[in-house]
Amino acid sequence: MLDLAKVEAAYKNRDLKALDAMAIPTLRTINKKSSFKSVLMLSANNIKHLSKIASLEADCIMLNLEDGVAKEEKPFALALCAIFLSHLRVCEKKLVVRVNALNEGGYDEIAYLNQFMPDAIRVPKIKNKNEVISVLALLHDEIELHLSIETADSWHNLQTLAVNSRVKAFYLGILDLFADMGLPQSLIELDNPTMHYMLSHFLVTSKAMRVKPVSFVYQEYKNLETFRKWLELEKQMGYDAKGCIAPQQVKLVNEIFVDKEAEIKRAKIIVKLFEMHRDEGITGFVDEEYGFIDEPVYKGALKLLESQNM
Numbered sequence: 647m648l649d650l651a652k653v654e655a656a657y658k659n660r661d662l663k664a665l666d667a668m669a670i671p672t673l674r675t676i677n678k679k680s681s682f683k684s685v686l687m688l689s690a691n692n693i694k695h696l697s698k699i700a701s702l703e704a705d706c707i708m709l710n711l712e713d714g715v716a717k718e719e720k721p722f723a724l725a726l727c728a729i730f731l732s733h734l735r736v737c738e739k740k741l742v743v744r745v746n747a748l749n750e751g752g753y754d755e756i757a758y759l760n761q762f763m764p765d766a767i768r769v770p771k772i773k774n775k776n777e778v779i780s781v782l783a784l785l786h787d788e789i790e791l792h793l794s795i796e797t798a799d800s801w802h803n804l805q806t807l808a809v810n811s812r813v814k815a816f817y818l819g820i821l822d823l824f825a826d827m828g829l830p831q832s833l834i835e836l837d838n839p840t841m842h843y844m845l846s847h848f849l850v851t852s853k854a855m856r857v858k859p860v861s862f863v864y865q866e867y868k869n870l871e872t873f874r875k876w877l878e879l880e881k882q883m884g885y886d887a888k889g890c891i892a893p894q895q896v897k898l899v900n901e902i903f904v905d906k907e908a909e910i911k912r913a914k915i916i917v918k919l920f921e922m923h924r925d926e927g928i929t930g931f932v933d934e935e936y937g938f939i940d941e942p943v944y945k946g947a948l949k950l951l952e953s954q955n956m
Contacts, residue, residue: 648733653726654693662721669728671761675736676788678765679937680814680858681908682706682740684899685889687863689714690743691723696730699739704896706740708889711755712747712770720746724755731762736930738938742792744768748777756784766790766814771822773799775806782812790814795848796822804848808855816852817889820844820862836875849884863889870894877902910954912936913947920944 656664686704688695690711699707709730715723727743734741743764745755748771756767769781772793785791791812795801796819807813824831833840845861852859861880864873873895877888886903890896920939923931930940 648729650693650697653729657691657693657722657726660722662725665722665725665729669725669762670732672732672735672763674731674734674763674765675932675938676763676765676790677737677740677937678790678934679705679740681912683887683903684896685742685817685860685887686893686896687714687744687889687891689723690727691715691719693726696726699730699734699741700737702739702896703893703900704739704890705900706742706887708768709741709743709764712744720751724758728759728762731759731764736932736938738943740765742766742768744770744794747771748781753781753784756781760784760786760789764789766792768792768794768815768817770794770819771797771800772807773797774803775809778807778809778813782810785812787812792817794819794822796820796826798823798826801827804851805855808857811856813857815858815860816848817860818845818848818862821865836872836879845880845883845885853884858887859885861885861888863891864895865891867892867895870898874898874902909950913950916943916947917951920947 653665653668656668682705684704685706685708686702687708687710690696690709709727711720711723711727731741741764743759745752745767748769752769759767763786767785767789769791772778778793781791792815793807793813794817795804800807801823820834821831824833835841849859864876866872877898880888881902888899890899916936916939919933923929932938
């Protein structure tokens with residue numbers, strides 16, 4: 647069990663050596679689920695938030711080493727990220743680490759994180775397929791590769807970036823993308839035709855390559871009314887996942903992006919799988935498609951089916 651007080655003390659004392667000693671390389675059970683809807687960004691140097699991962703409502707947790715983490719904090723964020731990964735050997739939430747740009751320490755971070763087996767690595771500011779190939783050559787074979795589409799080059803080369811099946815998700819970084827293209831952020835409006843085109847192009851191109859498209863993070867996290875409207879528009883377009891920076895956003899994403907038929911089908915399979923394993927004396931196991939299943943997950947599936955009178 648993780649000694650949280652010990653971790654907090656080492657971090658408070660800026661004892662990077664002590665934190666590194668607590669990061670124990672481990673073979674985690676990789677969560678291969680692609681059905682995640684809500685992607686919640688957490689700064690990897692925020693111990694309070696990291697300690698709550700298991701209780702968060704988000705389907706996917708983005709452990710962030712890049713934006714929002716000061717340069718002097720990055721070594722501590724990396725060590726803390728490794729510590730929590732090593733103590734979450736099985737997790738029903740998809741755990742993705744957003745490293746720094748490749749030319750800003752990203753390669754070294756990926757090499758280090760290979761020891762701790764996150765479910766995926768997300769690379770920001772990717773530019774072309776050669777960079778993707780170089781990352782895949784370094785990345786552990788079992789770890790997925792996710793890419794941020796937030797540079798003019800990545801947008802131009804989008805259809806070439808899924809160089810093999812290990813590239814599983816693209817994230818639309820609209821603010822950085824607009825800045826790199828020289829487009830004003832005032833265009834990021836619900837009824838703007840440029841936004842409609844970019845969302846549609848990103849979605850269709852990603853889907854054509856069998857890559858999951860994750861829509862952009864809406865920064866005005868307190869404006870839930872407009873956030874809801876974005877979700878309704880994106881769902882109408884065909885999106886099923888969006889980045890979030892607040893629990894209230896997660897709640898709305900999970901509410902609006904739900905596919906009731908798919909959820910019911912999933913619940914039926916979980917109930918069947920759990921009961922089959924329970925008959926063999928196993929009440930906690932990992933399914934390749936549905937992830938970690940234990941009694942609380944089983945009870946949640948039963949509750950859903952009961953609410954639908956099934």
